[in-house]
Amino acid sequence: MALAHAILASLIDRPCSGYDLAKEFDGSVGFFWQATHQQIYRELSKLEAQGWVISKTISQSKRPDKKLYQVTELGKQQLKEWIAQPCEPAPIKDDLLVKIFGGYAASREVILEELERHRQAHLERLSTYKALEQKYFQKPQELSEQAKFQFLTLLNGISYETHWLAWCQQAIKLLS
């Protein structure tokens, strides 16, 4: 149920509408947890029914009304408890590796093309992440507590993309 807790963690920063949350899950939070707006609206309804968040409807003149969600004390406690519960590392689950595994059923050329496409994609993500690092996290020792945690998720992304990039290159080399 990490979606619920990812929403709680996002809402603690500042009250948000479902729409705002969907944008976050499309950007920063989306680096490590993805969700569509439909999932978010569904989850918010559930969270409100459980009393983990409450909403206020804000009337707007020039835009549609919106519901601002806020985390309740109960919600904060639930988040804290969830964080304290041990969890297992997420297993890898990647289409490309299934393709490699079945690779000798296809032509070498096709596999190499796909590997090259992925290499390119990982390279692009990596440079996006590095740009963010440059922009927001130049001096790691001087970051606020909150920023340190965000920085760590970004570092994970950088490390992850670096790993994939290196593996793609290795794979291309071995198969060429």
Add this chain to the structure above:
Amino acid sequence: MALAHAILASLIDRPCSGYDLAKEFDGSVGFFWQATHQQIYRELSKLEAQGWVISKTISQSKRPDKKLYQVTELGKQQLKEWIAQPCEPAPIKDDLLVKIFGGYAASREVILEELERHRQAHLERLSTYKALEQKYFQKPQELSEQAKFQFLTLLNGISYETHWLAWCQQAIKLLS
């Protein structure tokens, strides 16, 4: 629909029962794609209905009967086509990163404990993978075509675990 194709790829090696497949998805294939026996039986029924695999029932005296599944020509073609279709890199989706993201809502100690647990887990997986590398893939240049592809999935696992291990250490350092 990578599950269907992961099953096809496994079955091309040798005909298998659902039970056999479930064991593979718990071991080697499970390094990059996981599935329970229920998923596998469900998927096999679908694959047979589509004509991608066919089954023979084998009567056994001292064990329950079993169904051996084999890939059809249509199935092979479908696998080949699926491999040729470009796919996107799998996004990260990891509970631990959600915890880190919401980390300032919990106590530092709890977070550090969890990071240490994960560091340990990744270390163990890494050494499992390295042992497999030692055992089966000592001379990469001399591997059969088929073995090369398997080797690459293992290399990916090694690279992945190395990345996580390094990140956990970095995170522990930054938060200590």
Add this chain to the structure above:
DNA sequence: GGGCACATGTAACGGGTTACATGATTAA
């Protein structure tokens, strides 16, 4: 006039998870 940003939803479907169910053989 077209398209994007804002804003929230319903409905249907498919894949993944968990629990339940059965029943023989073999090794500790």
Add this chain to the structure above:
DNA sequence: TTAATCATGTAACCCGTTACATGTGCCC
């Protein structure tokens, strides 16, 4: 005698995906 291995399945539920639905204001 207890547990593990072999072997296949049903049922219910939850989560994720995709399509559909609505409607205003603003900028080009």
